[in-house]
Amino acid sequence: MDVKLVNPFIDAFTTVLPQMGFPTPQRTGMTVNNQNAVSQGVAVIVGFTKEIRGNVVYNMSEDTAKFIASTMMMGMPVENFDEMAQSAISEMSNMLTANAATNLTALGLEVDISTPSLTVGSDFQIKISNEQYLCVVMDISGHQVEIDIAVQQ
């Protein structure tokens, strides 16, 4: 897939998170993968379609998910990854993908996004492509979020 399609997603991540009170995330890795992604604990899948079709996955550990949920809820302590914390992570994924969709429109590629599907568990696999997909690792003050992006050719 075209590497330039990854920038709208990275830009969304670095733009949206600071607006929610996070330090600016840093990109710490980018690879092209063939194998199924492996869940780190919490993985949110958001599909998109229209001028390009595909899926994006936000994959993180439960600790990172709790850190993000807590920051989004104005620092409220999050002991368990409960329904409220799950809603926060779903909402973040929705905002990130909606923002990425806006960035894609600027490239002339209009997309509509689905509702996020949040999955929780250890060690399960996530398949979003029959071909290669891009995997970007973003760091938010020591917490890693892996973004997997697959676009159908």
Next chain:
Amino acid sequence: MEKVKVMVVDDSRISRMMVSSMLAKTNFEVCAMAENSAEAVALYAKTKPDVVTMDMNLPDADGIECTRRIHAIDPKAKIVMISAMKDAKLIMQGRMAGIGSFLQKPVSTNELIDTLMIMCNENVGAVAVYRESYVTTFAKVLQQSLVSIFGIQSEIEISQNEESVLHVDGVAAVIGIVGEPKGRVALYMDSETMYSLSKAMLGMDPQDDLSADEAEAAIEEAGNIITGRAVSRINDVFKDKEMRITPPGTVIGSDIILSNPELISFNVVAKTSYGNVFMNVGFARGV
């Protein structure tokens, strides 16, 4: 499955037929047709429709007067006016009489269905509208597709998902829905069912070898086909909906929780001789 009942009040037989034919493929059911105001009031009391379509010109009283008479027996009656004229004065008088919505003839199918859906949203609730208008179609398509793709019969059960999580042990193909309404479908089953079904799909014998990758791909494709068919059928009825689907994402493993606190969702279970096939259809709240 309980249908949403509609009473059609119109003095023209052609107009009554047009409205009923528009509703024929939907989960709205015309429970009564009246050609004048007196008949409308009598049939309303008898059939207790969920919603009424009301013509303005009736032989014995106008649609506004007829609305007043219906409201006298049921103050909560939901009435949509369908008339050739639609001006500010008529709308004001109609609103005062208790008409909830106004449409101008000729009415398009999508306008009519949308309006009735919105009116019924208040009356029977969003859950019933989702269930009647969308989920039953998904369930029918699932049952038909199990025959056409895998060659198996099934018994179908639909229930509203009261928990906000689904437990997946095996494989789940997740397909997003964009457009109006937004949502997602998850088709999931245990590994044993996955292998049996995918072998049936590929015309293989039960003892043949099939790799996990291929079996997962088969279920993913089945999810894609079933969701695509259901969405096409819904688009065919609700012409302005333009729902589309995103490519499937598949999760594979044990003890996976699929959480959707933001969705109103329904469980469709197809019981087959190969095991249970689960489909959860969820829509974003607040459409």
